[in-house]
Amino acid sequence: MRPVPQIRLNRYSVMTLEWPKDSESLENWLRRQRKMAPSLMQEIAIILKPSVEHRTEDIRQAVDTLGRLDVRLIGLTGDPCHRVAAATLGLSWLSSNTSSAESELGSYQKAEDSVREMALVIEGPVRSGVQIYAKDRDLVVIGQVSEGAEIMADGHVHVYGRLRGRVAAGVGGQTGSEIFCVTFGPELVSIAGTYCGFDQIPSNLRSARVRVKLDANAHVLAFTSMG
Incomplete structure (x- = not known):
């Protein structure tokens, strides 16, 4: 029997970079992170999460900064208003279920000391x-x-x-x-x-x-x- 392609759920070194509107220079922050952990910054891939206030041009400049610093960018996530920016810049859009999950859970929080399964x-x-x-x-x-x-x-x-x-x-x-x-x-x-x-x-x-x-x-x- 011939082998067939399979889709598997895996976990990789992908991190979300949350980018507030009034934060310090993204380039300065990234350079400092790379200086503190050079091997880490060489290997990780980034999903960029702009704030709602960021415009398409702001995001374009951030993408250019990431490219200039050789940080691998997978795509954008966050507020749906940035879907158009992702399409305009030729980036992937990664939907986040955070808001819907929060609305479903309401004020409920899982107790951290709850009984876990056997290790x-x-x-x-x-x-x-x-x-x-x-x-x-x-x-x-x-x-x-x-x-x-x-x-x-x-x-x-x-x-x-x-x-x-x-x-x-x-x-x-x-x-x-x-x-x-x-x-x-x-x-x-x-x-x-x-x-x-x-x-x-x-x-x-x-x-x-x-x-x-x-x-x-x-x-x-x-x-x-x-x-």
């Missing part, structure tokens, strides 16, 4: 190119996570081995999620969308036993040695 446990090394996602639960990896691999969970992430790939906890926005690792050295670490690259990790914590949590007030990641 997903992976034994053995996670090799380069492999992606693992533990939806609605914690992830436990017993073994090494190689450079180029990506492990993610809506809950906590525990790595009992050397971590060299990318790790993300609280993928669904769970700000209380944490990351625990016995030999810490990831390419990228993220909790609930707040991230940093290897270059931003304190040098004294590289290859150490580390706990990472999100300082929700400061919107930064906090790294702690576990001895």
Whole structure:
């Protein structure tokens, strides 16, 4: 029997760049981010989310800036008023269900301390190119996570081995999620969308036993040695 094409749901290193109208220069901000995490900015792809106030010409200039800085742009998202701008500039439009989801959920918020399913446990090394996602639960990896691999969970992430790939906890926005690792050295670490690259990790914590949590007030990641 001949193989057939298949459509699969995967997760890649794609980030949404939210761009407020009265923010600082987009080019200055991007240059600063690239200086802080050069390897990260070389590898990620961006979906640009302008504010409602941005005009087509503003967006055109932003697209030119991204191109000049070699930042890969997938397309636009956000308010439907920018669909025309996307078409005018030859960009893809990615619909967002955020507003409809918020209206359906109303004031309801999922409790972060709700009972999760049993943790997903992976034994053995996670090799380069492999992606693992533990939806609605914690992830436990017993073994090494190689450079180029990506492990993610809506809950906590525990790595009992050397971590060299990318790790993300609280993928669904769970700000209380944490990351625990016995030999810490990831390419990228993220909790609930707040991230940093290897270059931003304190040098004294590289290859150490580390706990990472999100300082929700400061919107930064906090790294702690576990001895």
